[in-house]
Every structure is written in C-alpha cells, then in structure tokens.
Amino acid sequence: MSSAPTPDEIARDATWLVQALDPSQGAARLVAMDRESYRAASFLDDRMLGTPLDSQIVPWTLIEEAVSDAMRSDARWIFHIGHVGSTLVSRLLGELDGVLAIREPRLLRDLALTPSDVRQRYVALAPKLMSRTFEQSEVACIKATSFASEIAPELVPIDERALLLFATPQNYIGSILAGENSVAELRLLAGSRAQRLNLRQVYLPTQNDVDLAAAAWACEMTALEQAAERMADRQILWANFDRMLGEMESELTSVANFFAFDSGRAAEIATGPLMNRYSKALEYEYGANLRRELIAEAGERFASDIESALAMLNSGGEKSLLLGRALARARRVDVQGPSNPHRLRNSRMPQNRRFGAVRRRAHYEPAQQGEAERAAPRRERLPKKFRAPARRNAALVGVHRICLSSVIGAPNDDPLQAGNEIWGARRCGLHPAPRRNHPKRP
Numbered sequence: 281m282s283s284a285p286t287p288d289e290i291a292r293d294a295t296w297l298v299q300a301l302d303p304s305q306g307a308a309r310l311v312a313m314d315r316e317s318y319r320a321a322s323f324l325d326d327r328m329l330g331t332p333l334d335s336q337i338v339p340w341t342l343i344e345e346a347v348s349d350a351m352r353s354d355a356r357w358i359f360h361i362g363h364v365g366s367t368l369v370s371r372l373l374g375e376l377d378g379v380l381a382i383r384e385p386r387l388l389r390d391l392a393l394t395p396s397d398v399r400q401r402y403v404a405l406a407p408k409l410m411s412r413t414f415e416q417s418e419v420a421c422i423k424a425t426s427f428a429s430e431i432a433p434e435l436v437p438i439d440e441r442a443l444l445l446f447a448t449p450q451n452y453i454g455s456i457l458a459g460e461n462s463v464a465e466l467r468l469l470a471g472s473r474a475q476r477l478n479l480r481q482v483y484l485p486t487q488n489d490v491d492l493a494a495a496a497w498a499c500e501m502t503a504l505e506q507a508a509e510r511m512a513d514r515q516i517l518w519a520n521f522d523r524m525l526g527e528m529e530s531e532l533t534s535v536a537n538f539f540a541f542d543s544g545r546a547a548e549i550a551t552g553p554l555m556n557r558y559s560k561a562l563e564y565e566y567g568a569n570l571r572r573e574l575i576a577e578a579g580e581r582f583a584s585d586i587e588s589a590l591a592m593l594n595s596g597g598e599k600s601l602l603l604g605r606a607l608a609r610a611r612r613v614d615v616q617g618p619s620n621p622h623r624l625r626n627s628r629m630p631q632n633r634r635f636g637a638v639r640r641r642a643h644y645e646p647a648q649q650g651e652a653e654r655a656a657p658r659r660e661r662l663p664k665k666f667r668a669p670a671r672r673n674a675a676l677v678g679v680h681r682i683c684l685s686s687v688i689g690a691p692n693d694d695p696l697q698a699g700n701e702i703w704g705a706r707r708c709g710l711h712p713a714p715r716r717n718h719p720k721r722p
Contacts, residue, residue, distance in 0.1 A: 284336045285310065287346035294380060294412040294420070298343060299324060299335070301390040303398050308343055308387075310336045315414060318382060319374060322367055322560045325386040325425075343405060353407040353437045355420040356539045359507065360445035361500035362426035363455045363462060364521040368559035369445060370423040372532055375549045377542045380413045380420045388428040388435070403434045410435075421539065426500050430476070432507035441515040441539055444504045448610045449497045449593055451522050453586055454575035456493040466492050473499040480506065482600045484592055490582050494589035498596065501606040518609065525568040528555065 290296050290310070300309040311324075312334035321328055329335075360366040367383060374381025391403050410422050424435070436442050447455070456462045470492050477484065477499050484495045508516050517538045524531040528550040536543035558566035579586060597604035 282312070282334055282336075284338050284342070287342060290343065290346035291348065291351060291412075293414050294318070294382075295414075296336075297324065297382075297385060298387050298409050299328075300326075300386040301340075301394070301402055303390070303394045303402060306340045307337055308340055310338055315380070318380060321383060323384045324382065325384055325389065340402065343409070347405045347408050351408040352411040354440060355407065355411040355422050356440070356541075357432070357436050357442040358421065358423040358445060359429045359432050359442060359504060360423075360426055361429075361447070361452065361497065361504065363452065364445050364447045365525070365559070366423055366445050366521075368554065369443075369521070369524070369532075369535070370421065371554055371559050372528075372549050373421050373536065373539070373541065375552075375554070376536055376545060378415075378418050379541055380418050381423070382410065382420055383423045384425050385410075385422075388422075388424045388431075391434075392425070392428045392431050399431070399434075403431060406435055407437050407440075419539075419541065421541075427472075427476070427503070429500065429503040429507050432504075433510040436511060436514050438513050439515070441517070442511065443535060443538070444508060444516060444518050445521055446501060446504065446518070446609070447521050449494060449501075449590060449607070450579065450586065451575055452497045453490060453493040453582075453589060454578040455571070456496065457490065457578040457582055458574040463489055466496055469496070476503065480600070480602055482596055482603050484596050486592075488585060490585035490589045491592060494593050498593055498603055498606070501610075502600070502602040505602045505606050505609075525571070 285296050290298075295312060295314070296310045297313045298308050299311040302308070311328070358366055358370060370381045370383050373379055387406070387409075391399055391406060394402065411420050413420050424432070428435070432442065446452075456466055466489060470486070473496055474484075474486075477495065480502050482498060482502060484491070484498060486492050486495050508518075515538070517535065519531065519535065529547040532550045533543045533546040536546045554562075556565060556567045558564035593603070593607060597607045
C-alpha cells in the first residue's frame with residue numbers, strides 16, 4: 281500500500297478517486313484506480329472494497345488544497361430513477377473513444393445524504409473532482425446513484441450536459457417486481473422515499489409492494505423533474521430506456537452526440553456483446569428480450585394491483601404539479617409499442633384511462649397456469665444476484681452508511697448491521713426513519 285498522495289498527485293488525473301466522504305470527521309477515502317479498473321467496476325461504492333485495493337483516508341483539507349480554478353469541470357452526467365438500464369448505458373458510452381465512464385462513486389451518495397447546510401463545503405468541489413481523466417482529450421461521464429438526483433443542480437455546472445434516464449411507471453413497476461433483490465431494496469428504501477415525496481408535497485397511500493414500487497417511481501421521477509426545472513441553464517436530454525432498447529444504435533448515437541462524444545463507433549458498440557450481458561455482472565447473460573419477458577410476467581402476475589397503483593399515481597398527479605408532469609412525460613411513450621410489453625389487457629378500458637383517475641380493478645384474461653409455475657422458468661435464467669436472499673441484498677444496497685469509521689478498520693464487521701446502525705440512529709439527521717408497516721389490502 282502506498283502513502284497518501286500529495287495535492288498535485290490528486291489534481292493531476294483520475295488515478296486517485298475520491299470514493300467516499302465522512303462529513304462528520306471532515307475526511308475522505310481515496311482509492312487508486314486506472315483505466316481498466318474504472319472500466320470493470322459496475323459500482324464505485326463500498327462493494328468495491330471486497331477486493332484488495334490501495335486506499336487512503338485523508339483530511340478534506342488535502343482535497344481542498346488539490347482543487348484549483350484551473351481544473352476542468354466538464355464531466356457529463358447521467359441521472360436516473362433506478363432499474364432503468366443506466367449501468368448498461370454507462371458501459372456502452374464508456375466503450376466510445378475518449379470517454380472515461382465512472383459509475384456510482386459513493387461520494388455522490390454521501391453528499392446527497394449530508395444536510396444542505398453542511399454539504400456546500402464539499403459539493404462545491406465535486407464537479408472538478410469528477411471531471412478528472414487520464415488524458416486531456418478524454419471526457420468523464422459520471423453515472424450517479426438514483427437518489428443523487430436530489431442534488432443534481434449542485435453537481436452539474438452551468439452550460440454542462442446531463443442525461444435523465446427513466447421508464448414508464450408500468451415498466452418500472454414490472455422490473456422491480458421481477459426480482460427478489462429489487463423488492464428487498466424497495467422495502468429498505470420505502471421510508472426515505474416517502475419522506476422525500478412528502479417534502480415535495482406528494483402523499484401516496486401505499487399498502488403493498490406494488491404500491492411501494494409505484495411510489496418509488498413517483499419519488500425518483502419527481503426528483504428528476506425537479507432537478508430539470510432547476511437546471512434550466514444546463515443542457516438536458518430525457519431518454520426512455522425501453523425505447524432506447526428498441527433502437528439502441530440510433531439512440532446511443534444520439535446520446536453520444538448530445539454529450540459531444542465521438543459517436544463513430546456507437547452503432548458497432550450498440551450491437552456488440554454488452555447488449556447480451558447483465559451490465560452489473562458481466563458473467564451473466566441478460567438481454568432486451570429477457571427484460572421484456574420478465575416485465576410482462578410480472579405485469580400478468582400483479583395485474584390488478586398494478587392497475588390500482590397506477591390509479592394511485594394518477595390521483596396523486598392531480599394534486600401535484602411535479603408528479604403530474606412526470607406522468608405526462610411517461611404518457612408520451614407509445615403505450616401500445618414494444619417499450620410497454622405488459623400493457624393492461626382490458627379492452628373495455630379506453631387507452632387514455634390506463635392511468636385511471638380512480639382506483640378500480642379491471643377484468644383480465646384468466647391465468648393459464650399457477651403463479652409459481654409461471655415464474656419459475658424465468659427466475660432460473662436470471663443472474664444469481666436477482667435470486668439472492670433478501671438479507672444479502674440489504675448488505676449490497678447499504679447506501680445509508682455515511683460514516684467511514686463504521687466500515688474502515690473493521691473489514692469483518694457485518695455491513696448489514698453497520699448499515700442498520702446508521703439507519704436506526706436517526707439522531708445524526710442524515711436519514712429518515714424506516715416506514716411503519718401498513719396493513720395489507722384485503
């Protein structure tokens with residue numbers, strides 16, 4: 281392990297990633313990286329700590345000393361609502377010449393969880409820190425964690441570019457319900473999302489996992505809408521991921537051109553092997569067709585609950601300008617097209633009522649086989665991470681660990697327990713309380 285870098289070494293290039301922040305101690309974790317380690321990493325949060333690496337805990341004053349006015353702040357940004365292919369899009373863009381793709385550094389999570397009155401000292405340096413590359417001709421492309429959208433206006437400088445990636449509520453709900461890990465994550469984050477929605481004057485009465493998935497879509501989508509509203513002096517591109525999947529060659533070229541990247545190889549990359557791999561774990565096969573099938577199956581299994589959840593969203597959209605705007609954006613997607621493979625099968629309902637203004641249960645075609653029988657074949661084809669126990673998933677999703685002292689120097693500690701300590705110790709004010717259990721709908 282090397283010694284801590286000097287300010288000049290930090291400023292010189294992207295070798296020393298500012299991976300995490302502990303604002304209570306005024307300290308940061310630096311991790312030594314090279315091009316290949318950036319290319320290989322799906323996430324640059326604490327999941328990367330499971331492998332040997334060169335890391336250093338340094339005072340934030342060292343970072344402040346390293347950052348100067350002469351440093352670039354021209355990184356491109358990807359904000360998203362989660363479970364919408366942002367990792368795949370980041371990987372595809374990272375294959376373009378002259379692009380350094382950086383995926384979900386924990387620093388951005390820590391900044392988003394830091395109280396605003398404390399955050400300003402740290403977030404002011406983030407654009408320059410995230411814009412460092414290995415060559416002057418390279419440009420950094422940063423994919424943030426979903427809830428970092430809350431601070432997007434603080435991360436993206438004036439006149440710079442950001443891609444906002446989303447999916448329709450139907451497809452988002454289906455993708456969440458298709459995997460055990462995503463459902464476990466959904467429950468884990470329900471409390472914080474409810475509080476974030478309440479801060480935007482959006483109140484949704486959730487009663488089951490389908491409602492929670494709809495509320496998650498509303499939370500992350502209104503965060504993007506609010507961020508876009510506050511970034512009127514930045515260049516913004518909205519993209520629906522399922523539409524991108526259907527026309528990836530042209531869509532990837534469009535995104536590359538928007539970011540002012542060299543798009544010469546975009547079509548080649550969009551038809552390459554990455555399109556048939558699970559982007560968070562490349563050893564698994566996972567492509568557009570399997571995603572559509574899984575979403576369709578979830579749509580059939582939970583059809584009536586999805587209909588009620590969409591009605592809940594529509595009702596909330598009538599009271600909230602932000603949520604109404606998010607729903608209107610989703611409605612612009614052709615609900616009959618391939619981007620909505622599990623559209624509601626109720627011929628009696630007009631198309632413009634598929635987001636129903638009132639809660640009601642529609643009539644659906646009878647199932648031809650049992651729920652477990654229908655789900656089993658597809659689940660066996662999923663990457664193991666989709667089928668992992670819920671407790672293991674909670675450790676993977678441990679986004680609430682803000683204090684470096686809770687994980688550094690104690691590598692054998694249970695990361696789930698460390699996360700729960702921060703989750704439960706709300707006296708620090710960095711995270712809201714978990715939601716209360718609601719009675720199930722009869």
